[in-house]
Amino acid sequence: MSNTEYADKQIQATELDEPLRKLLEPVQRWLQMLAVRNHSKHTLSAYFAGVHQLALFLRGKQLTWTRCDKRQLAQHISQRLDEDKLALASVQQELSAIRHFYGWLLEEGLARINPTTGYQLKRSPRPLPAIADVDLLTQLLDQPTPETSEQARLWLRDKAMFELLYSSGLRVGELVALDMTDLDLSALRVRVTGKGNKTRLVPLGAKAAAAINRYLPHRDLWVEQQDRALFISEKLGTRLSTRAVQQRLKVAATRAGIAQNLYPHLLRHCFASHMLSGSGDLRAIQEMLGHSDISTTQIYTHVDFAKLTQVYDRAHPRATHSQNEEN
The missing domain is CATH 1.10.150 (DNA polymerase; domain 1)
Structure with a gap:
């Protein structure tokens, strides 16, 4: 329809x-x-x-x-x-x-006044979003690979998803909507379609890129009917649902021994908080988040992408490989 x-x-x-x-x-x-x-x-x-x-x-x-x-x-x-x-x-x-x-x-000339002009509701104080510290996210993302082959395969996909959520501050709906063509691993960036069908380019951390590269061979084995989705259900061979991402994050948190309630949007909050504390560049972070009240969230933006990448590389905890990371 x-x-x-x-x-x-x-x-x-x-x-x-x-x-x-x-x-x-x-x-x-x-x-x-x-x-x-x-x-x-x-x-x-x-x-x-x-x-x-x-x-x-x-x-x-x-x-x-x-x-x-x-x-x-x-x-x-x-x-x-x-x-x-x-x-x-x-x-x-x-x-x-x-x-x-x-x-x-x-x-359309169908009314003379807008009764909402100047009308405002009293807003209740907005609660601050829950934030997990870097150590907790490291505990989640760097947990040992599960022992069973089936769970190990799923973890390769799940880690790629969670790394990408935290790496680029995506909404879970934006994550599952990604197609293979939205990903540019060589340039370390991802094209995201957000609210209102607005498109933006977001930097991609090296650790997220490495996790995605490890997942892709399994994705190619699972995919059915030439589905273009980046993240695929192993059982169905089609695009993963937001509900499935939520459930898999809870499974991964439990396996890592994390008591805090983890959900996909928390990783987006963590991205914003950790980037802001590391860079202080609020405008660049708003650009990467794709907030609806920022007109420069589309792909044709006057904010230079190279500048966003510099801010990202300097500030994000997982933007680059550590020296001891496995190949």
Whole structure:
């Protein structure tokens, strides 16, 4: 199903009376526009959910999009927080969808004001992400190879995945989406497609590259149907799932005797924290992380890749081989 078809399905799956149908007509056109611009199905679903809730509120008040002002918006948001008991983060997501929708209405000449302009929710303090120290990650990544041949083969793949997550600060979704063609082992870099289908180049540490090189012969034996995925399920011969990566990390942590709860996004947090403490170059780290609020996360960036590589090589604990590492 294409993204455009998915956008239409969001509306079609909704029970509509006449007032609600009229409210959702521009919403459907908006979602179709987003689909054409290659927004993901997850984004389309989240945007529709947020705007749909406001549409239900307006229908109950016998209002239209053009008659929704800041006071009406505040009442709706208060209802979502106090009566529907939504978490603040969920309401923030809905508010973001409403803000984007009204921006489109203004562009199309379908509204005169954006009621979200200047409207802000009080944010709760954001908890700091959990961080593991370098010694703990060394314990994970440099653990002995399992004794059984089956587990030893899996560990070659798993170590390559975990080294890459920590080496390049990838999201687990970005990791499993990697194709063989995204990897450039000779140049020590990887092409990553992140949120909003934005593409960026990220440096690849020598230890991660070495781990991937050790895994690739097994990948070539496992792969079925010419699957392009970098990381392959040994049993299925197809692209590994995010759930499988999460489970394999827990297995590896247990085998290494690590009590701390390890999950793929923790390795991304560790990448950012350890790089920042080693370099102090926040801009370069944001570039490598591919944060959505940084316009220079795409492959055609004015930030020089060589500069990113220099920062990476100088700061990342596993950027280069140690003298005692096995070939």
